[in-house]
Each structure stands twice: as structure tokens, then as C-alpha cells.
Amino acid sequence: MEKFKKTTSTVVPLPIENVDTDQIIPARFLKATNKEGFGDNLFADWRYNKDGSPKADFVLNNPTYSGSILVAGKNFGSGSSREHAAWAIQGYGFKVVVSSFFADIFKNNALNNGVLPVVVSPEFLSEIFEATNKDSKSTVTVDLEAQTITNNSNGKSENFEINAYKKECLLKGLDDIDYLLSKKGLIEKYEASRTIVY
């Protein structure tokens, strides 16, 4: 996994609530057996017409907006557990997703792919939307080390939460499997100690 670095970027605003993982990547694109290429179909049904041409009114097709930070309405990533949603977001080039609320499974999947979900207050979220609306070149800075997010258009900052272990994983580019493999001895000891075994 790539190491997560401090990021300053313009943002892509998606002020819609309850964006579920079927919207992020529709099921018919889940037939692949590798992790590559999902970025092309990120938000496919909102992004493309039936004939594959881009829908002009969707934000990813609007050249005004770009950047490595996606900002979305509350309850982002609900529904299906498909990690393909995280692969699509990462594959498209997003490094951070900002929202006032995330669904649990998506949050884990994002973290396991080096994409940082940042939870902000509803006010902070609407201020980012306002700033981007006014000036699409306005930027946001995400500093994982300091656990702060800054709206550079008004200078306001908020702290965000992340558990210390996951933070270290992202900063060092380590994944959970490395950690678990280092605990094989403990796992075997646990198995031997059980009285009820399934």
C-alpha cells in the first residue's frame, strides 16, 4: 500500500446524501477478477448515458472541478460491502473522501486501500460546498499526522478522528494482513485454548 502524505487539493463536490456503493460502482461491473480499471466506471450510471457518452451535468464530467479530494453528503458508502467501491474511488485518483458520516464497511474498505475517509461536522461540510460553489479553485488541506482538515478558503480547521493503529498503517503504507501474519503464534495459541470449538 502507498504511504499517505499530507494533501492539499481542489475538491470534487458531490452534495448528495446516502450515496450507496451501488452508485459508486454498479453491480454489473463487479465481474472482474482483479482490482484494476474500476476507476473508469466510478459512478457509472450518473456519469455516462446509455450509449457511453458522458452526462454533461455530472460533476466528474465538469472540467471546472478536479482534485484528489471527493466531498460528499452524509452517509457516504452505505449498502453493499463491495470493496470494488474503494478500488473505483482510488483508481479514479481520489486519496481522500470527506463527509459528515460514513457507512462502516466502506470506511474499513477505504482505509485498507490507502484512501482516507475524513469525518467533518455538518457545518464544516456545507462550508466546503459553499466555497467550491463560489470558487472551484478553492482548496482543502488534509494532514493525517496532525489529524486536521483545513478549508483554505476561510482558514477554518477541524480535527478528525482515526484510531492510532490505522493512522500508523496509512502513514507507513502497511496493511492489516502484515500485522495479522506476524501474530500467527498467538492465533495457534488461541485455537489450542478454546473449550468450544466449531
Add this chain to the structure above:
Amino acid sequence: MSKTLFDKIWDAHVVSTVENGPTQLYIDRQFCHEVTSPQAFNGLRARGLKVFRPAQTTMTADHNTPTIDQDKPVKDPVSRHQLDTFAKNAAEFNMPIYYPLGHKKNGIVHVIGPENGFTQPGMTIVCGDSHTSTHGAFGTIAFGIGTSEVEMVLATQCILQARPKTMRITYNGKLGKDVTSKDLALYTISKLTTGGATGYFVEYAGEAIRSMSMEERMTICNLSIEMGARGGLIAPDQTTFDYVNGREFAPKGEEWDEKLAYWKTLKSDEDAKFDMELVFNAADIQPMITYGTNPGMGMGILESIPTLEQIDEAGRISFQKSLDYMGFSAGEKLVGKPIDFVFMGSCTNGRIEDFRIFANYVKGKKKAENVTAWLVPGSWMVEKQIREEGLLDILNEAGFQLRQPGCSACLAMNDDKVPAGKYAVSTSNRNFEGRQGPGARTILAGPLVAAAAAVTGKITDPR
């Protein structure tokens, strides 16, 4: 210290705790299907790893499979490649429990788990599928995971998880006549919204739950994820033990007695503290339908869609977008609206009891001509039971055909897609935009409302 049911099972599976971090949790059983596992097996290959405990994983193909002509080669080459990859992974990693397409134990992962006795009280269960919460009906900690986590469990039989908060939802009294457990679940989600239980593991309790069959309990636990919960569970009781007893992978003889004694301890202590408690009256629940594009947008079948003024200001854009997609208006009643498709099946309502309810309602009636009905059993075992109980004759007589098992139109990865703009009354779990096919409009309901819609051709109160 007194403990909740969740605490008891969780604590029994803690291998270690990462400092300032998650718990290393031991997993008793993993279920794998063809869509969310190939990248996990690739990961093992890339690291040169074996599967740590192959016998603790059950593999079945279900998501990306046709529901007709399963004995013939799968037509879509991309789907066929995914199924072939699944087979190759099962063989290469020496996985002893593998049910490919057409196998008599094949079916939807959350249907075959319980019916073969893989699912037992007190277990931890994971699967790369959010409806893994279904297995919680047996008093298990069962939850959906991503593919990276599937890989972790294959490699180490463990997962790193933050301990969720606990919630108890108690339903006092009994459900009304012709109100199903699906209605109870949709009612609950409509009250909590799709994010209302995020961060929690939910225990369902109360008289209405106690009096339910295992099939009904599975429907409720299945839908836990639709209110954002990590999972849902129900304390095991005699109904649970009777269901598990005698199934192929269930314990036998002395082992059964030993496990049963343990299972009987699996309930929340009387003074156990939950982080949140909610109470509903079962009698308040009506047959439910959804009107929008997430499962929280539900209402009693005779009620009206909320008006714009009744919606939070921040949510109005999303609300209106959702109604526009569905072709409905704020404040509108839906009863009597014509529909085009009925989908009966899925891990939510694809079990034998659901087909009994459906068949019982359509008996002696005829399918409406304007309706295309897809009846898809959750597994080959369910299919067999439908035949053996004479339900197939009733269904055929009423003009319905039975398809072959799989996830089918619940997520429309195969050819079972509802065309754009068409209305489908569906017993599945998600009414998201495009879920049942690009542009498809889904109205979620229980098997009884689905049966009523199938014979009248419109949204109909089955009572």
C-alpha cells in the same frame, strides 16, 4: 460484570487487542462467493500464502449466476471467467467445501449456510457480502467484510475490527394478521433511516421476535445492514436449537449435548447495559412498501409519501432526486399503482417459508397479465422443498414458473434485469437506483405484498 449477548460472543473470540487500535477477532466460519473473493485469492498468491484453515470456509457460487439453463455453459464470457476463477481457486487452495453452480447444495450463501448447519449459535461468521448479518438470527456475530478482509481471514482466520457499540430493539406484543417479519424490518429501517444504526451491533428482542420461526428471524437480521448496523443478532432458544439439530454440519451426539449446554447460556444478562435501547409496539406495524431509492424510505402500504415540508432541509435535494427517479410525487399514495415486475427471492426472502406465504396467497388465483414474475428459490434445497410440498403445482396453476437458485434480480448481475423505467415489487433488500438494472424502479416489500401485486398487477394491501 453483566454482559450482553454480543459481549459474550465477542469476548470469547478475542485473540489480542492492538494497542490503541482494533481487536484481533477469531473467525469460526467464512463464506466465500465468486464476486468478492478472486482478488483475495490473488493476494494470497502474490504473497505466497496458503489458506490457514480451509475447512472453516464454505464456497458457493451465487451472485453472478444465471437462473435458467444452469446445466449449460454460462453464456456471458466475463461471468463464466469469474466462475471458472472461483473453481480454480477452490482447487488450487484445496478448499474442501465448494458448491459450484448446479451442485445440490448450491444456492445463496446466506441460505445454504443455515440449511446445511454451518451456522451455529455462538459463532463468529464473516463473508464478503453485507447481508452476512442474516446468520445473526442464530445468536452469532456475523457481518459483511471487504475483499482485503476476506484475504486476511483466508490467511489467518482472524480479522482486525473495532468493537462496535451495542443496541437493543425490543418489539412488544404480536404482529398483526398478514404482517410479516419483512414488514417489521422495513418499519424499523424507516424509523431509524439507513444510517441510524451505523456503528452498532443490534440485538432484536421482545415477544414478537420470540414467537418467530428461524426463517422470519433471518429476514430481520438480514436487513440490519440496511439501517447501517454492523450486524444484528437474536438470542438462540428452542426454536433455534430445533432448526440446527440434525443438519449435516451441525454437531452430533456428545458434542451436540456439550454445545447445547453452552448455547443455552447465550443471552444478554438481565441487567446488561446497551449503548442504545429502542422499543416498538409490534401492533403498530402495517404491511410495508418503499417509495424511494433507499430502504429507509418506507411506509405503511396505505400511507402517503411524505411531503417536501416534512423532510429536513438538508435532505430535500436527495429526497426530490429520489422521487424523480421513481416517478412518484411527494404526498402521493401508492396503493392501486400498476406495477410491471415481481421479484420473489434473495437472501432476504428466498427461503421455504417465504414461498409458502407466496403460494398460499396465489392459490386459486391467476397471475396478472401485465406482470412479469421471477420466482427464484434461495437454494436447490429450497427448490426441492417447493416441489416436495406441492407448492410448485400451486404456483404453476396460478401461472407462475420457478427459476433456478441464485441472487438473481436482487442485484441484477446476471440477465435478470428489470428494464429502465419499469416498476418492480421486490422481496429483496435494496431499492437503490439501478440496483435491479439500469433505470429500474424498485418497490421493496414482503412476500405477501409481492404475491398480492403479482395477482392484481398493482400495489395491493394483502389483508
